[in-house]
Amino acid sequence: MSDDAVIKLSDLAIGYDRRALASGLSLELKRGAFIGLLGSNGSGKTTLIKTLLGIIPPVAGSFVARSPSGEKLQIGYVPQRETLDPVYLFSASEVVQMGLYGEFGPLRRLKAEARERVAKALDRVGAAGFSHRRFSELSGGQMQRVLIARALVSHPELLVLDEPTAGIDADAAKAVGELLAELHKKGGITILMVNHELHWMRQLATELIWLRDGEVVQGGVDELLSPERIEQMLQLQMS
Amino acid sequence: MELLREILHPEFLLRNSVYVSLLIGFVVPLFGIFLVMRRMVFLGVALPHISACGIALALSMHVWFGDYDAMHGANERVLALVGSIAFAGAALVILAALERKSQGGTEGRIGAAYVIATATSILLLAKCPQAERGWLSLLKGEIIAVMDEDLWLGGCSFAVLTALLLLFRKELLLVSYDRALAVVLGKRVILWDILLFGLIGLSISISVLIVGPLITFGFMLIPPMTARLFAHSMRQLAFIASMIGGAGALAGFCAAYHWDLPIGPTHVAALAAVYLVCVGGKAAFRLIRRPVGDSS
Numbered sequence: 001m002s003d004d005a006v007i008k009l010s011d012l013a014i015g016y017d018r019r020a021l022a023s024g025l026s027l028e029l030k031r032g033a034f035i036g037l038l039g040s041n042g043s044g045k046t047t048l049i050k051t052l053l054g055i056i057p058p059v060a061g062s063f064v065a066r067s068p069s070g071e072k073l074q075i076g077y078v079p080q081r082e083t084l085d086p087v088y089l090f091s092a093s094e095v096v097q098m099g100l101y102g103e104f105g106p107l108r109r110l111k112a113e114a115r116e117r118v119a120k121a122l123d124r125v126g127a128a129g130f131s132h133r134r135f136s137e138l139s140g141g142q143m144q145r146v147l148i149a150r151a152l153v154s155h156p157e158l159l160v161l162d163e164p165t166a167g168i169d170a171d172a173a174k175a176v177g178e179l180l181a182e183l184h185k186k187g188g189i190t191i192l193m194v195n196h197e198l199h200w201m202r203q204l205a206t207e208l209i210w211l212r213d214g215e216v217v218q219g220g221v222d223e224l225l226s227p228e229r230i231e232q233m234l235q236l237q238m239s
Numbered sequence: 240m241e242l243l244r245e246i247l248h249p250e251f252l253l254r255n256s257v258y259v260s261l262l263i264g265f266v267v268p269l270f271g272i273f274l275v276m277r278r279m280v281f282l283g284v285a286l287p288h289i290s291a292c293g294i295a296l297a298l299s300m301h302v303w304f305g306d307y308d309a310m311h312g313a314n315e316r317v318l319a320l321v322g323s324i325a326f327a328g329a330a331l332v333i334l335a336a337l338e339r340k341s342q343g344g345t346e347g348r349i350g351a352a353y354v355i356a357t358a359t360s361i362l363l364l365a366k367c368p369q370a371e372r373g374w375l376s377l378l379k380g381e382i383i384a385v386m387d388e389d390l391w392l393g394g395c396s397f398a399v400l401t402a403l404l405l406l407f408r409k410e411l412l413l414v415s416y417d418r419a420l421a422v423v424l425g426k427r428v429i430l431w432d433i434l435l436f437g438l439i440g441l442s443i444s445i446s447v448l449i450v451g452p453l454i455t456f457g458f459m460l461i462p463p464m465t466a467r468l469f470a471h472s473m474r475q476l477a478f479i480a481s482m483i484g485g486a487g488a489l490a491g492f493c494a495a496y497h498w499d500l501p502i503g504p505t506h507v508a509a510l511a512a513v514y515l516v517c518v519g520g521k522a523a524f525r526l527i528r529r530p531v532g533d534s535s
Contacts, residue, residue: 055422077423087276088416089473101413102424107406134471150420 012061014051020059022214036205037194043211045194076151078161086136092146093131099153121153141172161193255385264488268480270442271459285353287452293326294319295360298370323444377451457507465514
């Protein structure tokens with residue numbers, strides 16, 4: 001694994017119940033990059049993310065996720081917001097606090113310093129104004145900001161986002177896009193983002209990973225999103 | 240007021256029934272909240288009956304082994320407790336294993352477990368009139384003769400179970416709400432699930448042994464559902480559910496004593512009345528507050 005990589009995949013196969021959705025994945029995610037993860041429905045984008053996060057085990061092969069000091073890589077995860085059940089009565093602030101539960105183990109209460117970090121994270125994403133409102137009653141864009149704040153509160157080296165602009169209105173999506181661009185440029189965080197919309201990839205990503213037909217293509221944005229390459233990729237997917 | 244004073248008097252003949260009703264009323268809803276939040280209400284219906292089936296098996300074993308005194312003597316309560324815990328625990332393990340192995344079909348399995356457990360209980364007790372009488376009164380929620388030992392068992396057990404639930408509330412809520420985040424944060428999700436369902440299983444087993452499945456089910460689910468109508472936070476939800484449970488237990492006991500009704504069904508009827516009043520009240524409140532001309 002090279003020094004400038006946060007994650008290295010070695011002949012990785014991903015899937016469920018030992019059935020591979022994609023195999024032979026060998027690549028590196030470079031530190032400081034904004035990596036866009038593309039692919040059609042069912043190509044394994046979310047499965048790849050879940051595997052890298054340790055939520056599901058790899059079918060075969062391995063991957064290494066490491067910080068420069070050699071310690072465990074600190075990852076912030078922003079899931080698809082539909083996965084969170086609205087029946088729970090959590091405020092936006094309480095949802096962000098959950099991002100600190102890794103540091104505050106069982107029997108430890110969150111102290112004033114932790115609450116301050118939560119307030120700062122909410123402020124950083126422009127969500128301080130609705131921090132006391134119930135999370136399930138927020139708009140899609142507001143929820144997304146809160147989930148990004150939750151991921152940021154633990155000071156991650158890698159931020160993983162699963163379709164952060166899906167299902168929210170154009171203005172809210174634009175605001176989320178601008179926020180991610182700012183976090184990447186000013187915060188220096190490595191970002192891995194799944195997104196269906198190519199214009200977001202063009203605007204935000206510095207490199208792309210395209211999953212298709214169980215295989216992976218990695219390259220620059222201009223290279224993979226050239227009209228000829230898109231046509232080629234889409235034809236391959238349709239054939 | 241006079242009735243309340245009589246019921247709460249330390250010399251009241253049925254004081255153990257009052258204490259146990261209040262104990263179950265205040266505490267059991269705290270465990271039920273997790274079943275409601277995790278959308279596992281069916282499990283809350285089935286588990287008390289599966290647990291009761293364990294009690295039925297323990298009480299009817301002498302039919303096969305022939306040692307009547309051992310089964311209905313001093314060991315009866317211990318055997319019943321072991322049967323109750325073993326069945327609730329086994330059911331949780333089997334249902335969780337099946338859930339992990341295959342997608343969907345959970346409701347069907349829980350429904351089948353419920354009906355099989357109830358039928359098995361009746362069949363097991365068919366040859367033992369004494370156990371059948373005791374079990375049927377438990378099934379109907381007759382809790383007039385609560386023994387001191389049962390009160391102590393309930394008090395001590397629920398003190399420990401509730402303390403564990405409150406101490407690990409943060410982690411239990413995290414794995415219930417967002418398992419993926421819990422994994423990312425390095426939490427051992429399976430161990431926390433085992434703790435949560437262990438606490439729920441034990442609370443159901445002990446409650447069923449003391450007051451039967453009807454009261455257990457009623458207090459486990461109706462107070463959290465009612466509290467959900469008004470609560471604005473998880474803390475409020477727990478507090479309001481516990482208060483509704485306690486108040487429902489007291490009101491139910493007063494009504495049952497005053498009108499000479501079976502205690503268990505009266506408890507549940509009192510809780511149901513509170514729930515219906517709250518649903519109606521909330522709907523009426525919304526109607527009144529709706530701006531004129533708004534037809535939505």
